[in-house]
Amino acid sequence: MPDMPEQPTAPLPRPALLVGEAHGRREVPLHGLPAGIIAVTVPRTRKDGDEVLTRVPLDRKRRVNPAVVDLVASDPVPAYDPPPGLADRDLVKVLTTRTRKRWATVEAEFGPQQAWRTTVSLIRCGAVVLRCKVIQTTGFAPDSWRLTPSWASLREDKLAHLRGHPDPLRLHAELLQEMVGVPQLASEHALLTATAPARTLQVPAGSAAGTEDWRVYEVAVRSAAVWWAAQSRPQPMTAKALAGKSMRDTKNPWTPARRQAFANLVGRPFDQAVEETDTELRMRGPLRWRVDDVIADAAACRPWLGLPAGGLRSLGLIDCSAVGVFLVENEDAFTQVCKLPGVTERWLCVWGAGYATHGLAAFLKAMAPLPVAAWQDLDAHGIQIIANLTERIGRPITPVGMDVDLYRQGTKYRQKPEKRAGNVHLAERLAVSGPLALRALAAEIAASGGDGCEHETLYPEVLPTLARTLDQIPGEQTSAIWPFSTDGIA
Incomplete structure (x- = not known):
């Protein structure tokens, strides 16, 4: 059995994102922008082999003169931290954004008066990016919004938490049953048994998964149970096969939070536990990081900590000595x-x-x-x-x-x-x-x-x-x- 990673002993603050929405863009001076918000160019992209390269759009005289801009937070933001006072029903409206929402739809959902105030608070906390048309060089008009990559990667788990489960007792019992007969999850089974279910299911205190989010915990436990049961087979599991067996859907995404919670339970980096086409940056050394509320330690993880190369936008690095x-x-x-x-x-x-x-x-x-x-x-x-x-x-x-x-x-x-x-x-x-x-x-x-x-x-x-x-x-x-x-x- 591989060594289990050490768990941090003290709660960590929500760190700022390593790479934010302004990364690789040029600021555009516009009049009337609220405090804490800047306008930035919309990058142009091109494919170079396996890489997608971005560049700042310039006119023929090499000047920044955009027709559209994105409004983003001017200051560092956590991966997920909703604005204070935002009602759960409004947070659900935000998280149901799959790709883009037209501004007319946003006004219809929140009301013409409240839509702008809510949007400003969401931009400041790093939840949404507001696409705007530039009017006469220095003015702007809202066109649509989209979730930032960090919020988009967490949307499904957060929506499940906000909406609750229609039958929490059954789900609690199902998850306990998944762990029966898996000795490597015996301590997790005991912790969940001692945690009484409620409408909003709670992750048991002391869980090795290292998350506070029930949906992330559920996916990690189901996947760990399937993974441990398959270790006697010579053929390693792929990430898609594991998702199909544990979540009953091969297209169910392996978000950074889910990957790390699963890795915490099985005691191996995700890309070493399963085969996948996406690559990871492997790290070892004095650095701790957090994806929303899932914590990992690059000094304690054995033999290394694997970070998804495409998930840098939803990672915050802290305590790097x-x-x-x-x-x-x-x-x-x-x-x-x-x-x-x-x-x-x-x-x-x-x-x-x-x-x-x-x-x-x-x-x-x-x-x-x-x-x-x-x-x-x-x-x-x-x-x-x-x-x-x-x-x-x-x-x-x-x-x-x-x-x-x-x-x-x-x-x-x-x-x-x-x-x-x-x-x-x-x-x-x-x-x-x-x-x-x-x-x-x-x-x-x-x-x-x-x-x-x-x-x-x-x-x-x-x-x-x-x-x-x-x-x-x-x-x-x-x-x-x-x-x-x-x-x-x-």
Whole structure:
């Protein structure tokens, strides 16, 4: 049985989102905006391979002159914190927004006088984004609203909580029955047995799921019971298969809160417990975070904490006392680094699959001003990854275990002739325009005919001194709610 993650002993405040709605946008000066609200450009998007890139819309003279804008909160907001005094019936109206609501619909639901006041309070708390038409350059007229990604990811669970269950006694009994015969959930069964059901079902105090939301708890418990029962089978479960068996619907979403509550119950990162097409940023180090009311600890989770790369908008990072962020390119090397206490006690170690580059860049940019170090393959593409990320996050990345001497003694991997030729061309270019600290390595790769050395072959040379090497990188240790970032990513 895998080690269960340690649970935080004290309640944590609701942190601000790491990436907010203003991220990657340009502010537009309009007259008459309420306090706490700004107007921002509506980004234009394009697909680049597996990534969706965004850019600020400009006219032919490179000026920001939008026809439409979005009104968003000017200050950091939690993932979910409704405005004070908003009645449950009105909160239900907000959460029933699936895609967009026209402004005429909003006025019909709340009344012409109340619609604007309610909308302003919802924008300020990060619940909705109001799309507006720009009138004569500095004026605006409401057109429609949509839920922010963090509220949209939680809407189904929050609606279930607000509406209650028509038969709470039956649901309570069903969930207890799901856990019968699953020894790994015996303590959870005892906790739920001791919690009397009411119209609004309550998550038992002390639950390992780490959530206060009943629907999140229900999904996590049902899924954990199915998952544990299937562990004797050689074929691992996919995320969709688990949703189909536990929730009776393969399209039922694995929201960040549900993923982490399930991971807390089974004691494994979500992407290690099941197979899925979405990737995660794996982390180990001195950082704790919270999705709504689900808490996880990147220092306590074994062997690491997995964050969905696409879920950064609904994540708030808190209590980060790391001296820097250390990127490791390949999964096997990341696992080895996670075993080094001298590294993970001080540095936040991160692994993200190649197709998660956009989510990884957003994360690194939001973690400024922490220094960033990276250990990549000693080849042209390893250097290119650092060059690309350096440009996108707007601050330098210090290479570790990537010097010329290590390259010369490393085992070179086999390549096809056409790939080798492409690597020579890329290395020649990087030797001139790449990161300064890696130009000598790029020149050596070009001179060696494009040969590459995978960093997994250099464990004996790099791992024993890695903690000491990282300690030589300048940085300042902090411990606070992490600063909110609204800068875009080029």
